[in-house]
Amino acid sequence: MDSILNFSEEELQKITIEGGFPSFRSKQLYSWLYDKSILDLELMSNLDRSYKSFISNQFKFKTIEIIKSIASDDRQTIKLLLELCDKETVEIVIMRYPEKQTTKIRNTLCISSQIGCQIACPFCATGQSGFKRNLTTAEILEQLFLANNYLRNTVNNSEKINNIVFMGMGEPFLNWEAVKNAATIMNTRFKIGERRITISTSGVTKGIEALADLGKQWVLAISLHGSNNQLRDELVPINKKYPLEELIQSCRYYMNKANRRITFEYIMIHNKNIGLQNSRELGLLLKGLKCHINGIPLNETEEYPYKKPSKNEMNFFRTAVEKEGISFSIREEKGQSINGACGQLRNQRKGLL
Template structure:
């Protein structure tokens, strides 16, 4: 890790930094522009800086990763294996449409949550990412697509609320420095005790997405090992308070696993759980991974589940994941250094 990396610092912090180097304050604005708008990867590239100063700062890290591997799915989704400054690897995904470019960022190297249906959790956990390592992912994808990033979702490797401070710092940097609206940023969590109220205190205008995947406590513990330490009733109570505090609705992600959590009874149970506050349910048909033999439900079963929620007046949509053929879809990310 490179604690002193310049990326992720605000204009005020960069201004303080250049002044500490004996440079005039206006150099902070120049540095900010070259980092976030021009995508500088070293101080040597910043030609508006005096040559002698650039030479003296040759070893000062900016905090950019390098692309170790890139794969492109038929739908133009791109998955990147990024090498960090310490040699560790993470995956990030760029998802383009005609009007949007969404980046799915990682917040940890690996993931300690070990959800049964997710490839990332099968590979264990190495460390948290620094805020600049999260911001870098967005800049890297923007460069590769030669397009402005419009949306960012914290749905890559890792559990964001186990790295809350760095994630909040990255959210603020993506908003204030990169220029992405907070309402275009989504933080997804399985649910970590005490963390949702702390996130609410930040009063961010982001979307909070809860990886729910179960309509009752027994089923949730089967799919999500950490579920036993954070009962569903407590999780939903914290979500209700989050809505009250932020006035932002909560999205619930629900991966449909054939014969496991996809019956009309499960849908009824889910509707009861979510009744009475601002929510939206994203139904995600399961994306296969090699380690387990879950199956994706057929279309009729998916639509029947959706209909039960709609009849109960729960806002719901079906999200078919992009990038499936490149193993870049929801639940498929892992660090595979043999690619």
């Protein structure tokens, strides 16, 4: 049986009419799904019993359960461990922060695109636990349903996700069809603006070019982490397949075609990648690119022997990179108290941590 999330409004209407029900029933159903983020037929109170019974025989609804949740003390960061129908698990993170210059809350969902990850970055708990399988479009969307329900039921009735980052488990461009479809539905059915959807890649150049060709306003983020091939081979092993020269070439293609700024993520590691030489290399590498670097302090784990830099070291590096003419900011550390880094909660459950 197919997930109901794979069907458009028009398709649901057609199936409803062919089943002998008035078309307004499909509108009600669609509204429960995408206006209210309800994926449980029992809760759709204005649908009559015979229509519910008909629909439940046509489609799969909820396939994922929240099996663990932890929140930071201020409840601004919430991490959920989800169990899928084959008992595999993925993590999502909800980040609740005030929007700049408004009183509104920006609720960002860090969403997963795969179970595990092939890229195997050495500092990442997900990367160290191997790859299982791709998520389907419906499984990606269901993460959004669960996050919205969690916010409504445990935080605030009126809050919902209004910002998406594909920065959870997995490499989105290695599951591109499902990610592309899910992101499109987030925009068209959930009404999340295109510019509020970020695709974050470890540097799959073919994916970057495909995104440029798509003509969407989605934000592109690239995990750079190293200023030369030797460093990046170690920190983002896919660099051996798509070295920096190729990566930057695809960035230029993206910039010319999409005319959008690129965000580079750069994990800052003590005594590793934040020296003066690194800032100079970044200056040469990114020259002429419309871009911004997000410096992220390393999230220390027992498995990865390196340390995060001191505040002084980070500020020194930021100034050095800015002197090269590149915009740079240091990302606030969030979610530390709840093992905020990707994959840690899942590995704890599997007994890997």
